[in-house]
Amino acid sequence: xxxxxxHQKHLALRGIRVLDFTWIHAGPSAxxxxxxxxxxxxxxxxxxxxxxxxxxxxxxxxxxxxxxxxNAGKLSISLNMKTPQGIDIARRLVAxxxxxxxxxxxxxxxxxxxxxxxxxxxxxSIIMLSMSGFGRTGPWKDRVSYGQTLQAWSGFTELTGxxxxxxxxxxxxxxxxxxxxxxxxxxxxALMHRARTGRGQWxxxxxxxxxxxxxxxxxxxxxxxxxxxxxxxxxxxxxHGGGGPHGAYRCLGExxxxxxxxxxxxxxxxFVDVAGVPExxxxxxxxxxxxxxxxxxxxxxFVESWTMQHAAEDVMGMLQAAxxxxxxxxxxxxxxxxxxxxxxxxxxxVPDHQGEQRTIESAPxxxxxxxxxxxxxxPAFAADMTYVLRELLGMSDDEVExxxxxxxxx
Amino acid sequence: xxxxxxxxxxxxxxxxxxxxxxxLAGPMGVYCGKLMADMGADVIRVEPPGGDPMREVGPxxxxxxxxxxxxxxLHFNTNKRSVTLDTSTPEGAAALRRLALASDVLLxxxxxxxxxxxxxxxxxxxxxxxxLVYASITPFGQTGPYRDFKASDLVAFAMGGxxxxxxxxxxxxxxxxxxxxxxxxxxxxxxxxxxxxxxRGMTGEGQYIDVSMQEAVxxxxxxxxxxxxxxxxxxxxxGFRHGGQFVATWPCKDGYASITTNTRKAWDDLRAWMDxxxxxxxxxxxxxxxxxxxxxxxxxxxxxLVQRWAMLHTREEITEFGQSxxxxxxxxxxADEILPNEQLWGRxxxxxxxxxxxxxxxxxxxxxxxxxxxxQPIRRAAPAPGExxxxxxxGILGFSVDEVVRLIGREQG
Numbered sequence: 001x002x003x004x005x006x007h008q009k010h011l012a013l014r015g016i017r018v019l020d021f022t023w024i025h026a027g028p029s030a031x032x033x034x035x036x037x038x039x040x041x042x043x044x045x046x047x048x049x050x051x052x053x054x055x056x057x058x059x060x061x062x063x064x065x066x067x068x069x070x071n072a073g074k075l076s077i078s079l080n081m082k083t084p085q086g087i088d089i090a091r092r093l094v095a096x097x098x099x100x101x102x103x104x105x106x107x108x109x110x111x112x113x114x115x116x117x118x119x120x121x122x123x124x125s126i127i128m129l130s131m132s133g134f135g136r137t138g139p140w141k142d143r144v145s146y147g148q149t150l151q152a153w154s155g156f157t158e159l160t161g162x163x164x165x166x167x168x169x170x171x172x173x174x175x176x177x178x179x180x181x182x183x184x185x186x187x188x189x190a191l192m193h194r195a196r197t198g199r200g201q202w203x204x205x206x207x208x209x210x211x212x213x214x215x216x217x218x219x220x221x222x223x224x225x226x227x228x229x230x231x232x233x234x235x236x237x238x239x240h241g242g243g244g245p246h247g248a249y250r251c252l253g254e255x256x257x258x259x260x261x262x263x264x265x266x267x268x269x270x271f272v273d274v275a276g277v278p279e280x281x282x283x284x285x286x287x288x289x290x291x292x293x294x295x296x297x298x299x300x301x302f303v304e305s306w307t308m309q310h311a312a313e314d315v316m317g318m319l320q321a322a323x324x325x326x327x328x329x330x331x332x333x334x335x336x337x338x339x340x341x342x343x344x345x346x347x348x349x350v351p352d353h354q355g356e357q358r359t360i361e362s363a364p365x366x367x368x369x370x371x372x373x374x375x376x377x378x379p380a381f382a383a384d385m386t387y388v389l390r391e392l393l394g395m396s397d398d399e400v401e402x403x404x405x406x407x408x409x410x
Numbered sequence: 411x412x413x414x415x416x417x418x419x420x421x422x423x424x425x426x427x428x429x430x431x432x433x434l435a436g437p438m439g440v441y442c443g444k445l446m447a448d449m450g451a452d453v454i455r456v457e458p459p460g461g462d463p464m465r466e467v468g469p470x471x472x473x474x475x476x477x478x479x480x481x482x483x484l485h486f487n488t489n490k491r492s493v494t495l496d497t498s499t500p501e502g503a504a505a506l507r508r509l510a511l512a513s514d515v516l517l518x519x520x521x522x523x524x525x526x527x528x529x530x531x532x533x534x535x536x537x538x539x540x541x542l543v544y545a546s547i548t549p550f551g552q553t554g555p556y557r558d559f560k561a562s563d564l565v566a567f568a569m570g571g572x573x574x575x576x577x578x579x580x581x582x583x584x585x586x587x588x589x590x591x592x593x594x595x596x597x598x599x600x601x602x603x604x605x606x607x608x609x610r611g612m613t614g615e616g617q618y619i620d621v622s623m624q625e626a627v628x629x630x631x632x633x634x635x636x637x638x639x640x641x642x643x644x645x646x647x648x649g650f651r652h653g654g655q656f657v658a659t660w661p662c663k664d665g666y667a668s669i670t671t672n673t674r675k676a677w678d679d680l681r682a683w684m685d686x687x688x689x690x691x692x693x694x695x696x697x698x699x700x701x702x703x704x705x706x707x708x709x710x711x712x713x714x715l716v717q718r719w720a721m722l723h724t725r726e727e728i729t730e731f732g733q734s735x736x737x738x739x740x741x742x743x744x745a746d747e748i749l750p751n752e753q754l755w756g757r758x759x760x761x762x763x764x765x766x767x768x769x770x771x772x773x774x775x776x777x778x779x780x781x782x783x784x785x786q787p788i789r790r791a792a793p794a795p796g797e798x799x800x801x802x803x804x805g806i807l808g809f810s811v812d813e814v815v816r817l818i819g820r821e822q823g
Contacts, residue, residue, distance in 0.1 A: 012609040025632065037605055065636030133738075135780065138756035145738045148650075148657050152668040152742040157650060157659055159587035159745060161577060166661065167742065168649040170586055171575035172632035178778070181597045186779035188604035189425040189449055193784060195611050196422060201783035209759050210778035212748065216588045219760065220481040221469045222749040223773035230469055231745030236564060236585050240468035240482075246564060248573065248582040255646075257583050259568035325549075325560040327569035329583040332638025332645055335571045335628060343554035346625050347639070359639040364625030365602035366551070369617035370609050 011038025012370040016191065019090070019097040020044065020074065024054055025147070025173055026207060027103035027131050028070035029180030034099075034187065036363050036372040041074040042097075042388060044090065045381055046081070047410055056381035068358045071378035072350060077389075078382035078409050081112050085408035092393050094119045094126060099187055103131040106141055116202040125200040127190040131183050135206030147173030147207075154211040155218070162235040178214060179207035237296055244292035245271075245303045248329055251312035257329040258312040260303065260319065263289060270322040275306045352377035385409065424450025424784050429607065430806075432456065432513040433490065437563070437589065438623060439519045439547045440464065440486040442596035446515070446603070447489035448777050448786060454491045454513075454802055456506060459818070461494070461795035471770060478769070478794065487792035488774065493803065494796035494818055501817055503528065508807050510535055514610075515543045515603055522552045532618045542616040543606040547595050551622030561623060563589035570627020571634045578649040594630050595623040651713075656701075659742060660720040666742035667720065667728040676737040677701035680716070683731065689719040749773060761788060 016039040020031045028043075035041040050057040054071065058064045079086040090112065094100055100119065102109055109115045109130070116128045130136055133145030148169070151157050157169030186203040194200055212219075221229035230239045236247040236259075243263035251258050262271050265288070272281040280286075280302040285295040292299055307315050312328040319326035328334060335341060346364070349357045358377040389395045395403075403409065422428055427450030433443035434456055447453035455462065466475060467482040478484075493509075496502040510516050510530060518525055525531045525546070532544045546552060549561030550569075567573045567585050577584030599621040606617050628635065637645045650659035650666070659668045671677040681698070684690040692698075693715060698708070720728070725741035732739025743751075754760045759776040777786055799818050803809045809817065 012605040033601060061640040062633060062637050065640035066633075069636055134753055135757050138753045140753035140756070143733050143740075144736050145740065146657060146668075146670050146672065148652050148659065149668045149670065149738045149740045152659055152666070153740045155743050155745055155748050156587055157666065157668070157742040161584055161649075162581055165578055165581055166649060167666065168577050168581070168584060168647075169652075169659065169742075171572065171577075171645075171647065172634075172652065174586065174590070174630070174632075177630040177632060178597070181601060182778035184601055185445070185597075185604060186781060188601065188608060189779075189781060189784075192604070192608055192611065193425040193781070195608070196425075199783055201781060204780040204782055205778075206757065206759075206780070208753065209757070209776065209780070212754065212759070213775055213778040214588055214590060214593050215748065215775065216593075217469055217481040217485045218588075218745060219749055219773050219775045220485055222746060223762075224471050224481065224770050225469065225473065227746075228473060229745070233587075236582065239587075242467075246562075248564075248568065248584070250582070257568075257574070259565045259573060259583075261562035261564045263562075320556075320559045323560060325562045325565045327559070327561060327565040329568040329574040330571045331574050332571065332634045332643070334574075334644075335635060336638055338569075340550050340554045340556035340559075340624065341628065344551055344622065344625065346628065347635070359635075361629045361635055362625075363602075364598050364622055364629045366620040367602055367606055367617055368619070369615055370605065 010370050011373060012367070013037040013039040016040070016099065017097045018042065018099040018101060019093050021100070021102040021104065021109075022131065023049060023103065024052055025066070025070065025176035026179035027101060027183065028054055029177060030129070030131065030183030030187070031074070031101055032070050032072060033180070033184040033363065035073040036374055037370060038373070039099075042093065042384070043071065043074050043076045043379065044079050045076055047078060050381065056378075065359075068350075068352065068377040069360045072360050073374045073376055074379055075384035075388065076379035076382055077385055080408050080410045083406055083408045085403040085406045087112050087114075089389070089393070089403065089408065090114060091119070091122055093388070094122050096392060097123070097126065098191070099127045099129060101129040101131070101183070101187070105144060106132060106136055120200070123200070125194055125198060127187060127194060127200045127203065129183055129187050129203045129205065131179055131205045131207065133206070134208045136204050145208075147175035150175040150208050150211055154208060155215060156211060159231075159233055161233050163233045167233060175207050175211050178210045179205065182207075182210040237293075241290075241293045243289045244296050244299050246296070247300055249300070249304045249307040249315075251307050251315060252310055253312070256312045258307055258315040258326055259329055260307075260315075260324070260326045262292075262324060265289065267324050268292065271319065271324050274318045274322045274324065278302070278306065348374060350374055350377050353380035353383055382409065424786070425781070426451035429514045430454065430512065431515040431517060432510050434516070434518040434520070435547065436519045437464065438592050438595050439517055439599060440596070441593050442545075442547070442599045442603070443490060443517055444486050444488060445596070445600045445777070449784075451515070452491065453489065454493060454509065454798070455487065455793070456497070456509070457492055457494050457795050459494050459496050465795070481772075484772070484792045485774070488788050489790050490793060491790075491798035491802060492793035492795055493799050497528070505803065505807065505809075505817060506530065507535075509802070510542075511539045512806050514541070515545065515607070517545050517547075517599070517603070519547045522548055522557050536616060536618075540616055541610055541614055543603055543610060543619065544616070545599050545603050545619040545621065547599050547621045547623060549623050551625065552620045563591045566591040566595070566623040566627055569624045570631070572627050572631050575631070575634055575645050575647055577647045579647050581647070583647065591623055591627050595621060595626040598626040598629070660717060662720045662723055662725055662728060664724045665744065667725045668738070668740050668742065669716075669720070669728060669732065670738045671701050672738065674701045675735075679735050679737065684715065684719045687719060687722060689715065689722070691715045763788060763791065
């Protein structure tokens with residue numbers, strides 16, 4: 001890898017090096033955003049964590065997919081941080097990096113002498129991204145969490161779902177995806193700040209806070225309206241009202257659904273026309289957006305009596321042709337054949353280290369001048385030892401061998 | 411705190427101070443503008459003379475709509491400025507164009523082709539302002555067969571593949587609390603804008619950014635695409651039993667608690683506690699030793715036992731036991747438990763803002779990240795319609811007082 005290839009001028013982060021200790025989901029998804037735009041991301045991996053989700057020897061097929069999806073385009077080295085030589089190499093890499101990233105529990109980086117205060121003397125303008133469940137300060141700094149724990153603790157679990165069933169919460173680790181986006185944003189902001197001021201800094205990302213930021217007005221509402229605040233599950237209806245129909249409606253076939261949202265009166269009229277001007281649509285209860293919202297139970301039953309006669313794709317097509325927002329609740333299989341995602345190249349096939357084609361997601365934005373580039377899947381475990389040790393650090397054969405004998409790469 | 415009366419943003423202590431953003435976004439992008447404003451950008455919202463329709467979105471202070479009472483508006487427009495312009499008049503449209511050319515970033519959420527149709531497309535603006543970063547968020551992107559399709563938050567959440575898997579097998583596919591498709595699109599657009607601004611800082615070049623809300627959601631599901639692309643199976647709804655009983659939430663004595671048995675020790679600690687309560691059944695047998703057993707053929711049997719046991723204990727007992735043994739266990743908090751949260755207050759994430767005009771004080775959440783070298787206070791409450799007409803139209807565009815009055819119909823700000 002070098003910075004002089006012609007295509008690299010189309011990468012916004014060419015020349016930026018990230019020493020990446022992150023693992024599992026949130027951290028790697030943050031640094032994948034950076035590597036897509038040309039940052040050289042060096043994953044520091046360990047023999048002790050080969051089979052975790054997204055690890056180099058992921059135990060399941062889905063874990064392998066996540067390995068590629070969150071680590072495409074990165075480099076991999078193996079360092080045994082239990083040896084002084086391993087720690088020494090990490091410190092030398094800090095000196096030649098722009099960003100250090102980690103999402104361990106709070107005691108790990110200090111135990112290696114790699115917390116922000118310890119590495120700043122090595123590289124005063126270093127930017128360090130620490131991602132954790134609750135942040136590295138405050139009374140809960142040592143609490144442990146998974147994405148699902150944070151979703152529960154932030155209220156997302158209790159608030160997501162229908163009022164008359166158990167809450168469901170998000171289906172997956174929304175917390176990790178949100179933390180990953182916040183981590184990437186923080187690094188980009190810090191890079192801009194450094195470009196202007198020359199100063200590096202420590203980024204203390206609390207995924208609990210990242211999630212809480214997405215509760216919209218909940219905190220304001222509770223602080224002003226207290227017990228009268230809207231604070232319970234509302235299924236697929238908007239908690240503060242507005243229009244109707246607004247929900248997922250069953251269609252022909254097994255577990256097939258279409259989401260429909262109608263707000264303005266013109267949209268309602270268009271919806272009624274597409275549905276064949278059924279008798280129920282003239283009901284006074286459905287005359288205005290406000291009354292449709294108030295009588296949503298009755299309305300939903302009528303709407304579903306219509307959608308159930310059609311395939312979900314057909315409902316979407318008919319309503320969209322009339323200017324009404326409607327879309328299939330797409331499954332994994334649906335997404336893989338979605339003509340829109342196909343036309344936009346959302347799924348990309350890239351070769352892994354053995355030349356096998358792997359499917360990954362693209363960045364969900366297109367930049368006209370710096371479109372970014374992903375040309376390979378996740379690296380093989382420790383695939384880039386030679387480049388990193390010999391070229392980047394200038395270590396001699398003897399030095400590398402001594403470190404190997406000391407177990408620094410085990 | 412009370413908000414200091416600042417009208418200039420000359421200080422460069424925040425990463426985006428000194429950048430001007432023209433925020434023409436609707437609900438899909440309003441959070442993106444807030445994120446930039448909170449990091450120091452001079453974000454100017456352009457509203458029609460009567461005020462932005464988002465001012466009519468609840469919740470409202472004391473449950474009553476009216477000027478300054480929409481907390482939706484107040485939350486999503488902190489630190490922004492507001493001008494009112496009637497862009498259907500030639501003078502208003504010309505002023506908007508001048509404002510766009512005086513900006514570093516333009517953020518918009520119009521349907522594909524709309525901005526071109528009013529003479530404010532990227533190509534025409536970039537011809538005069540090559541450094542402009544121009545970001546468009548649309549439901550499905552600027553290209554492709556669905557480019558003209560409409561989508562609300564709900565519809566994009568469905569089309570992005572997150573809705574089908576959220577909820578229980580017996581419920582319809584379910585949206586998340588809050589308009590998370592909108593906010594995910596905003597989050598992704600913000601990343602793209604920061605990339606473009608960093609590139610501009612290095613090269614002086616601006617560029618066009620095309621964000622698809624559907625793709626933003628599809629890239630955020632964690633498991634939907636990797637499951638299908640690597641196993642050929644579509645992931646299904648399983649409520650809060652994420653990944654089987656391995657990472658799961660359970661009904662307990664006073665609500666719900668998240669009990670993740672991600673390690674052998676977590677599983678051993680759980681079944682030993684159940685055993686002490688006399689509720690472990692046969693789970694202490696060696697055939698249940700591997701914590702991956704929770705994903706296997708015995709999962710229904712184990713679920714039944716764990717479920718009966720969990721009802722004996724409160725969220726606090728479960729959390730206390732789990733955390734003191736370093737397991738990621740915690741309560742499902744209810745909405746009224748967020749505001750008093752000691753960690754959010756302890757880190758200064760929540761801020762009480764006193765009203766300046768006799769209204770109630772209000773607690774605002776902070777930003778999704780903490781930059782320790784860049785303090786991020788709320789510098790300015792969400793603006794009233796046209797609050798900054800004079801300072802923007804005169805101060806930035808150089809209109810005379812007479813011209814401002816003529817443009818906005820009456821003197822304001």
